[in-house]
Amino acid sequence: xxxxxxxxxxxxxxxxxxxxxxxxxxxxxxxxxxxxxxxxxxxxxxxxxxxxxxxxxxxxxxxxxxxxxxxxxxxxxxxxxxxxxxxxxxxxxxxxxxxxxxxxxxxxxxxxxxxxxxxxxxxxxxxxxxxxxxxxxxxxxxxxxxxxxxxxxxxxxxxxxxxxxxxxxxxxxxxxxxxxxxxxxxxxxxxxxxxxxxxxxxxxxxxxxxxxxxxxxxxxxxxxxxxxxxxxxxxxxxxxxxxxxxxxxxxxxxxxxxxxxxxxxxxxxxxxxxxxxxxxxxxxxxxxxxxxxxxxxxxxxxxxxxxxxxxxxxxxxxxxxxxxxxxxxxxxxxxxxxxxxxxxxxxxxxxxxxxxxxxxxxxxxxxxxxxxxxxxxxxxxxxxxxxxxxxxxxxxxxxxxxxxxxxxxxxxxxxxxxxxxxxxxxxxxxxxxxxxxxxxxxxxxxxxxxxxxxxxxxxxxxxxxxx
Numbered sequence: 001x002x003x004x005x006x007x008x009x010x011x012x013x014x015x016x017x018x019x020x021x022x023x024x025x026x027x028x029x030x031x032x033x034x035x036x037x038x039x040x041x042x043x044x045x046x047x048x049x050x051x052x053x054x055x056x057x058x059x060x061x062x063x064x065x066x067x068x069x070x071x072x073x074x075x076x077x078x079x080x081x082x083x084x085x086x087x088x089x090x091x092x093x094x095x096x097x098x099x100x101x102x103x104x105x106x107x108x109x110x111x112x113x114x115x116x117x118x119x120x121x122x123x124x125x126x127x128x129x130x131x132x133x134x135x136x137x138x139x140x141x142x143x144x145x146x147x148x149x150x151x152x153x154x155x156x157x158x159x160x161x162x163x164x165x166x167x168x169x170x171x172x173x174x175x176x177x178x179x180x181x182x183x184x185x186x187x188x189x190x191x192x193x194x195x196x197x198x199x200x201x202x203x204x205x206x207x208x209x210x211x212x213x214x215x216x217x218x219x220x221x222x223x224x225x226x227x228x229x230x231x232x233x234x235x236x237x238x239x240x241x242x243x244x245x246x247x248x249x250x251x252x253x254x255x256x257x258x259x260x261x262x263x264x265x266x267x268x269x270x271x272x273x274x275x276x277x278x279x280x281x282x283x284x285x286x287x288x289x290x291x292x293x294x295x296x297x298x299x300x301x302x303x304x305x306x307x308x309x310x311x312x313x314x315x316x317x318x319x320x321x322x323x324x325x326x327x328x329x330x331x332x333x334x335x336x337x338x339x340x341x342x343x344x345x346x347x348x349x350x351x352x353x354x355x356x357x358x359x360x361x362x363x364x365x366x367x368x369x370x371x372x373x374x375x376x377x378x379x380x381x382x383x384x385x386x387x388x389x390x391x392x393x394x395x396x397x398x399x400x401x402x403x404x405x406x407x408x409x410x411x412x413x414x415x416x417x418x419x420x421x422x423x424x425x426x427x428x429x430x431x432x433x434x435x436x437x438x439x440x441x442x443x444x445x446x447x448x449x450x451x452x453x454x455x456x457x458x459x460x461x462x463x464x465x466x467x
Contacts, residue, residue, distance in 0.1 A: 001451055004073055005030050006085045010322040011071060014352075015211065020071075034154055036070035037207045039236055040275035041065050042072060042079050044093060049074060052206070053232065054251050055275075061096045063233070092265035094234055107270070110454045112347070115307055116440050121431065122259045123266050124298035125248035130270035131291045134268045143243035146175065146229060146275035146402040149199045153180045155187040155215040155223065156396030157202035159257040159265060159342060160229075164203050164244045165335040166432050167268030174282055174290070174429075175275035196223030201245075201271075203227075205252060205438020216240060218370050229267050245271065254455045256346045258440050261339065262433045269294055269429050291426035297434070300424055308421060312438055315402065315419050319373060325350060326364060326374045328357040328390060330383035337377050340439035347457045357383075357390040364404040376401060379431045381410035392416050397458055403439055407430075 003024070004445040017037030020304045031049055033040055039051050049057070053063055066072060069084030083089045108114035118178045147236035152171055154164040161183050168179040180192060183204075188211060190196040194200070200219040204212045207230035215393065216237060220226055228241035230251050238244045246290075247263035273290045276282045282290075319325065325344060338354030357365050357376070358400045368374065378387040391401050392415060403409075421438050447454050 002407055003032060004082075007034065007073075008082070011084070015046040027258055029075065030075045031111050032071065032073055033066065035066040035093045036044075037210060038066050038093060039065070044078075047076060047079065052208075053234070054253075056096070062093055063090050063096050063234075064093050065236075065239070066091065095321060096234065096444050105234050108449070110254065110444075111252075112256055112258060112444055113260045115252055115254055116437070116444065117248070119259045119262050120298040120301040120305070122249045123262055123301065126263060126266035126270060127291070127295045127297075128265065129246070129248060131273070133292065142277075143225060146177065146197055146272075146278040147280075149177065149197065150195060150224075151178045151180060151198045152449075153187075153192070153198060153200040153219060154195055154203070155182060155184045155200070156212055157184050157209050159261050159339060160203040160205060160209075160212075162335045162339045162342070163261055163264040163268060165290070166202070166265060166332045166339075168203075169332045170269060170272035170429065171275060171390065174272050175279050177275055177279065178279045184209065188212075188215040192222055194219060194222050194224060199227065201229055202237055202241070203230075203264055203268075204235070204237050205231045205249075205264075206249075207232045207237040209237070213237055213240070229264055231263075240370060255457055255460045256443070256454075257341055262436055265433050265436075266294065266297065269433075273429075283432070290427070292364070293430050297430050300434055301437065304423055304434060308438055309441060311419075311421055312441045313445050315421070316442055316455060317449055319442065320348070320418075320446045320449040321351075322371065322373055323351060324367070324372055325352040326367065326372055327352065327354040327377065328360065328374060328375040328387070328394075329354070330357045330387050331381065332378040332428070333379065333383070333435065335389075336432050336435055337375075338441070339436065340377070343440060343443035344446060346460065347443055347454050348450050349452060349458075350446065350450075357387050360393060365393065365397065368394055368397040370398045370400065373400045373402055375439075375442075376403050377435055377459070378403060378405045378409055378413075379427055379428075379435060380406050380412060380422075380425060382430070384412065386411055388413055388415065391417075404435060405462040427428055 019040050020034040021040035022032040032111045042064045043056040043060040043243050045060040050056045072079050072081045156164045170180050171177045179450035200215045226241045228237045229237045229244045229245045249259045249263040252260045326340045334356045339356035341352035403417045403420045406423050410422045
């Protein structure tokens with residue numbers, strides 16, 4: 001039995017998800033590869049195999065993606081690809097743009113730091129792609145007929161899920177479009193009764209997240225229109241969607257997502273504005289004001305990043321001495337509180353939790369003492385006074401309050417805080433993007449003080465391609 005026949009016979013007996021690369025001691029110039037679930041891409045030229053086109057970028061920009069069930073025999077002369085039944089198949093050769101974004105740290109200590117400071121430039125690509133900046137208009141989205149969609153489903157994992165949760169607030173508030181959202185590992189098993197007239201958005205930096213891809217396929221079987229908010233349009237999620245909404249962030253090397261998160265938010269904001277305009281739930285003047293705010297985001301981000309680092313570094317040095325941190329917020333600041341907590345625990349290994357501020361008295365308040373810093377995210381919005389009330393409850397119990405607010409909030413709050421980080425006053429729709437910056441920097445500098453591996457924290461992977 002030849003190697004190809006042996007491979008085919010073996011794959012008939014293998015169950016579950018796999019991405020295989022098999023080498024032979026007596027023939028080191030050839031590789032047999034197979035995929036079912038996790039991604040595999042063949043690089044052409046001298047012939048390469050990798051799970052991500054970023055890994056192939058230094059060597060080639062000509063790639064072929066294997067589909068589920070495919071296996072291939074790769075040699076110096078090329079690759080022969082076969083389907084699950086063993087028949088030869090042709091898979092398209094594509095030109096990848098990853099080589100144009102070859103990453104290095106430049107003058108920064110870590111990729112994460114570099115990517116935090118790349119956000120004004122990265123997010124600047126989004127408004128130009130999704131809205132008309134000359135006319136301050138949000139155009140209708142091809143494929144997605146928001147006017148006739150009764151409900152929208154959103155699913156993702158980790159930071160991308162928290163971006164989707166903020167997006168839910170926007171779609172429901174501005175477009176009056178009900179949103180069903182859950183983490184993909186739950187979404188895919190809940191057997192949600194979704195209408196074929198509805199649409200679904202799936203968010204993934206890599207476009208290869210296994211649970212998110214499985215959730216996409218569940219919705220596709222039900223006949224929903226599928227949109228993919230991804231950083232890699234040629235990824236599995238991008239290829240299987242009806243419409244791709246690129247986040248245009250460029251490669252993100254640090255495991256803890258930063259610029260991908262804010263670019264995901266910018267895309268969701270643009271889509272929500274477009275949906276609102278299409279559904280007639282906001283006026284043209286309101287559309288123009290929201291688009292102008294979105295266009296201002298890069299400038300405001302640059303201003304914030306230039307001004308807050310000394311304050312955040314001082315706070316991070318103090319925060320590194322604690323073992324537990326609580327984050328609180330209301331409205332879109334609630335998922336942002338969860339994102340801030342996620343960043344801190346991901347890279348510093350300090351236990352942190354994000355809660356809705358209104359839930360404080362339903363349990364978390366029992367944890368409050370002098371050894372529990374409480375980071376309160378409170379822009380001066382319609383929730384501000386209620387959030388201040390929660391801050392007062394924390395302070396009354398000896399908690400150390402760290403307030404992240406804007407200029408109006410700093411003026412209005414009379415509470416004596418341990419630290420206050422003051423940001424510019426901005427429109428509600430871009431506040432999560434602006435307020436994410438001190439949270440990212442705080443996690444980063446705390447991890448640096450603790451000496452952890454910032455770019456590659458323990459037990460974590462950039463792309464989770466298995467369940």
